[in-house]
Amino acid sequence: MKQENKMVFSRRNFIRTSALASGGIIIGVNFLGACKETAAPPVDIAQLNFQDFNAFIKIAENGYVTIFSPNPEIGQGVKTSMPMIIAEELDVPWEHVSVEQAPLNNESFQRQVAGGSQSIRFGWDSLRQTGATAKLMLIQAAATRWGVEPNTCTASDGVITNGKGETLGYGDVVNDAAQLEVPENATLKETKDYKIIGKDATNVDIDDIITGKPLFGLDYVAEGMKYVSVLRPPAFGQTLKGFDDTEAKKVSGVTEVVQFGDKIAVLANNTWAAMKGKKALIPEWESDGKLESTEHHDQKLNALLNGGKLTIAREDGNVNKAFAEADQVVERTYESPFLPHNCMEPMNFYANVTADKVHLVGPIQTPAGTARQIADILERDEKDIHLEMTRMGGGFGRRLYGDFAREAARISDLTKKPVKVIFSREDDMAAGTYRPAIKYRIKASLKDGKVTGYHLKEASVNSNMYGLIPNFFPAGAIANYKVETGNYQSNITTGAWRAPYTNFLAFAEQSFFDELAEILEVDAVQLRLDLLDNVDEGADERIQYSASRMKETIKLAADKGNWGKSDANTYQGFAAYYSHNTHVAEVAEVTLENGLPKVKKVTVAVDCGIVVNPTGAKNQVEGGVIDGIGHAMYGDLLFNDGQPKATNFDAYRLIRMDETPIVETHFVENNLSPTGLGEPGLPPAGGALANAIKLATGQRLLKQPFAKDLGKISKDFKS
Amino acid sequence: MGNYSLKVNGKTVDVVADDDTPLLWVLRDELNLAGTKFGCGIGQCGACTVHVDGEATRSCLLPAAAMEGKEITTIEGLATDDKLHPVQEAWKEVDVPQCGYCQAGQIMTASAFLSKNPAPTNDDIRQAMNGNICRCAAYNRIEKAVAIASKNL
Numbered sequence: 099m100k101q102e103n104k105m106v107f108s109r110r111n112f113i114r115t116s117a118l119a120s121g122g123i124i125i126g127v128n129f130l131g132a133c134k135e136t137a138a139p140p141v142d143i144a145q146l147n148f149q150d151f152n153a154f155i156k157i158a159e160n161g162y163v164t165i166f167s168p169n170p171e172i173g174q175g176v177k178t179s180m181p182m183i184i185a186e187e188l189d190v191p192w193e194h195v196s197v198e199q200a201p202l203n204n205e206s207f208q209r210q211v212a213g214g215s216q217s218i219r220f221g222w223d224s225l226r227q228t229g230a231t232a233k234l235m236l237i238q239a240a241a242t243r244w245g246v247e248p249n250t251c252t253a254s255d256g257v258i259t260n261g262k263g264e265t266l267g268y269g270d271v272v273n274d275a276a277q278l279e280v281p282e283n284a285t286l287k288e289t290k291d292y293k294i295i296g297k298d299a300t301n302v303d304i305d306d307i308i309t310g311k312p313l314f315g316l317d318y319v320a321e322g323m324k325y326v327s328v329l330r331p332p333a334f335g336q337t338l339k340g341f342d343d344t345e346a347k348k349v350s351g352v353t354e355v356v357q358f359g360d361k362i363a364v365l366a367n368n369t370w371a372a373m374k375g376k377k378a379l380i381p382e383w384e385s386d387g388k389l390e391s392t393e394h395h396d397q398k399l400n401a402l403l404n405g406g407k408l409t410i411a412r413e414d415g416n417v418n419k420a421f422a423e424a425d426q427v428v429e430r431t432y433e434s435p436f437l438p439h440n441c442m443e444p445m446n447f448y449a450n451v452t453a454d455k456v457h458l459v460g461p462i463q464t465p466a467g468t469a470r471q472i473a474d475i476l477e478r479d480e481k482d483i484h485l486e487m488t489r490m491g492g493g494f495g496r497r498l499y500g501d502f503a504r505e506a507a508r509i510s511d512l513t514k515k516p517v518k519v520i521f522s523r524e525d526d527m528a529a530g531t532y533r534p535a536i537k538y539r540i541k542a543s544l545k546d547g548k549v550t551g552y553h554l555k556e557a558s559v560n561s562n563m564y565g566l567i568p569n570f571f572p573a574g575a576i577a578n579y580k581v582e583t584g585n586y587q588s589n590i591t592t593g594a595w596r597a598p599y600t601n602f603l604a605f606a607e608q609s610f611f612d613e614l615a616e617i618l619e620v621d622a623v624q625l626r627l628d629l630l631d632n633v634d635e636g637a638d639e640r641i642q643y644s645a646s647r648m649k650e651t652i653k654l655a656a657d658k659g660n661w662g663k664s665d666a667n668t669y670q671g672f673a674a675y676y677s678h679n680t681h682v683a684e685v686a687e688v689t690l691e692n693g694l695p696k697v698k699k700v701t702v703a704v705d706c707g708i709v710v711n712p713t714g715a716k717n718q719v720e721g722g723v724i725d726g727i728g729h730a731m732y733g734d735l736l737f738n739d740g741q742p743k744a745t746n747f748d749a750y751r752l753i754r755m756d757e758t759p760i761v762e763t764h765f766v767e768n769n770l771s772p773t774g775l776g777e778p779g780l781p782p783a784g785g786a787l788a789n790a791i792k793l794a795t796g797q798r799l800l801k802q803p804f805a806k807d808l809g810k811i812s813k814d815f816k817s
Numbered sequence: 818m819g820n821y822s823l824k825v826n827g828k829t830v831d832v833v834a835d836d837d838t839p840l841l842w843v844l845r846d847e848l849n850l851a852g853t854k855f856g857c858g859i860g861q862c863g864a865c866t867v868h869v870d871g872e873a874t875r876s877c878l879l880p881a882a883a884m885e886g887k888e889i890t891t892i893e894g895l896a897t898d899d900k901l902h903p904v905q906e907a908w909k910e911v912d913v914p915q916c917g918y919c920q921a922g923q924i925m926t927a928s929a930f931l932s933k934n935p936a937p938t939n940d941d942i943r944q945a946m947n948g949n950i951c952r953c954a955a956y957n958r959i960e961k962a963v964a965i966a967s968k969n970l
């Protein structure tokens with residue numbers, strides 16, 4: 099079954115061990131290299147060195163284990179859950195394990211983050227193999243010591259036991275184990291024997307976070323470092339004609355002002371002086387006339403939907419024939435605005451460019467790519483670039499883009515000083531890489547009480563849905579099915595934003611199904627189950643969702659969320675969506691307060707395979723659902739002459755505690771390989787909420803943010 | 818450029834900084850107390866919350882020079898004698914953080930609030946915490962942790 103995500107790998111490609119001078123063993127793992135979905139070519143082990151590994155396990159002579167977590171933490175919990183997988187197979191008590199960020203200053207840049215909720219999915223097989231292999235080596239070392247066969251020994255909780263009941267701790271044999279060949283035949287545990295996986299483990303960095311330790315990029319300081327504020331063109335489409343820095347240079351603490359490209363950097367002895375210096379600059383901007391406004395984007399996207407040039411992303415059967423033969427055709431258009439990421443920690447990066455090396459430190463999700471780009475810009479050898487990752491105060495896609503790191507590198511190169519570029523919130527929101535504005539038009543045909551045709555058009559800014567998204571549900575469930583996409587090229591920078599495309603597509607489709615269910619007079623949950631019954635599982639390689647897993651997830655959500663059984667004052671809405679290899683279904687509950695809807699509760703069912711760390715997994719789902727609701731309700735970035743209209747939280751509304759529902763999460767229990775959770779909870783949330791609001795108010799919401807249309811119901815609703 | 822002394826986490830420290838420098842940047846850049854975070858700089862997000870004479874206060878808008886003679890407590894000074902504050906303990910018990918960036922501000926708001934209202938209702942908690950944004954939306958857990966902390970004060 100393809101959902102098992104089986105990977106092909108050779109252990110020799112990715113595990114290597116070494117004795118430590120100080121006693122103990124260190125085991126290097128290159129799990130990303132080992133886990134390409136196709137088999138990696140065999141690697142000559144003699145040519146590997148420890149720089150090629152991206153995770154390490156250190157077992158000390160006292161039996162305590164340190165796991166160096168490969169992936170920096172953006173908040174998705176992998177720094178806890180990935181080491182749990184190793185510890186399970188190694189079979190050590192979790193209390194004996196400490197987790198550290200993989201050593202910094204690694205010259206090889208192998209520690210790339212697999213974005214898109216993929217860390218656990220790709221790490222699952224190799225992390226388990228690593229733990230199991232290490233355990234087998236320890237058993238072999240103990241067996242040799244006793245002069246018995248390894249297969250007469252067992253190991254559990256850090257202790258090896260032989261047939262006579264004699265015991266040795268891992269620490270007792272660790273130096274012998276370090277001398278052994280890496281074995282090929284380690285067996286993995288059965289899921290029923292798990293002791294760590296599936297149990298709650300608190301975030302490994304909790305103590306540092308709650309006591310305010312300097313963990314984040316913004317907290318990094320280096321000797322002699324200058325704080326830098328950068329003035330960038332306020333509007334997309336503008337360039338710098340000239341500037342007067344007389345007043346800026348008078349600000350006490352400002353040490354230097356330099357231009358680079360269309361930007362001006364103010365260097366200072368502290369952040370405040372840098373920010374003040376930037377405000378004192380008098381720039382002169384010019385433009386080539388291409389300063390775009392929201393109305394312009396609206397027209398361009400409408401033109402695409404109304405007969406513009408689109409590309410077919412998937413086509414089954416003949417939608418036009420289905421529409422011609424239909425009893426009824428339903429068509430709706432859904433609209434969403436640009437969205438900034440608004441990571442809580444604004445963008446920032448440290449750079450020190452010197453003759454012998456380029457030292458970079460900061461929060462970045464793509465260290466390898468960013469290092470390469472900086473080597474390019476500075477015309478330096480990649481070997482000179484030393485990039486260290488810090489913990490990240492949120493990512494949501496924004497830190498995939500290294501613009502802020504490149505700025506820091508250029509400024510340090512120009513000024514020959516160690517610098518740290520710090521974005522203000524205004525900088526962060528105005529120089530974004532936004533979720534593009536998107537419109538969907540969906541048309542469906544109904545005949546004899548069935549959905550016979552489905553045509554989805556996507557009009558987006560700069561780019562379109564990618565990969566397998568056109569094959570997500572309802573692809574495979576409706577015989578005549580077509581997805582077409584097109585985009586308008588803008589000079590406003592856009593990019594990935596938590597659950598790219600599906601963050602809005604799911605809202606559009608899940609709202610649309612609700613309308614179809616209304617028209618067909620069937621229950622909204624039943625309509626989805628009926629459609630899933632049409633799917634011939636496994637018949638189409640491109641279809642990655644599992645109809646049976648989706649049905650089970652839907653039923654669990656309906657059951658736990660008391661679907662159809664709410665009291666008279668509670669209105670329910672339903673949505674289900676598959677993305678990032680995870681199946682999710684949600685029941686949202688809304689009440690009316692002074693005639694206005696308030697979301698009270700969301701019951702979520704998730705099938706993400708084996709749940710490695712339930713508390714961490716639930717935290718991701720809770721965050722994803724509330725994030726989805728918050729942005730559907732309030733998120734709105736409008737443009738006027740190339741300039742975003744909101745640049746701070748006074749004008750840009752993010753969801754706050756009093757607006758949040760209680761999120762209750764239930765997992766479908768199975769033994770399938772785990773899949774990611776950073777994103778999949780988000781896409782269904784907006785649709786579930788909109789469907790509940792429809793029931794509560796009679797208002798069918800087609801546009802995000804909802805606050806705009808809800809504001810029309812009552813002036814009391816502040817949008 | 819002003820020269821003044823502040824009382825931070827029980828210690829008196831001398832500061833040399835421009836008079837208009839907000840307490841936030843004095844703490845972070847001059848005193849090496851980076852636990853207090855920058856989120857918006859305009860009093861909207863709560864990431865920079867500290868206690869001034871026991872009151873939860875946004876440090877991003879407050880000139881440090883005006884803080885002479887006041888008791889300032891930051892996240893680094895909330896635990897006493899290595900004993901975590903009940904709010905910090907509750908944060909651990911509930912496993913609150915995602916990215917963690919907003920959490921110092923959340924904890925400082927919650928601890929000042931509970932010192933005034935040790936037996937809050939859920940609505941009280943929601944109102945008190947409404948000024949602190951958590952972009953990761955760990956709101957359910959923050960809410961729960963404040964309730965738990967109120968029982969362990």
Ligand code: FES
Nearest residue numbers: 856857858863877
């Ligand atoms: S940084 Fe002070 S309230 Fe946001």
Ligand code: FES
Nearest residue numbers: 916917951952953
């Ligand atoms: S935990 Fe990330 S902003 Fe609150």
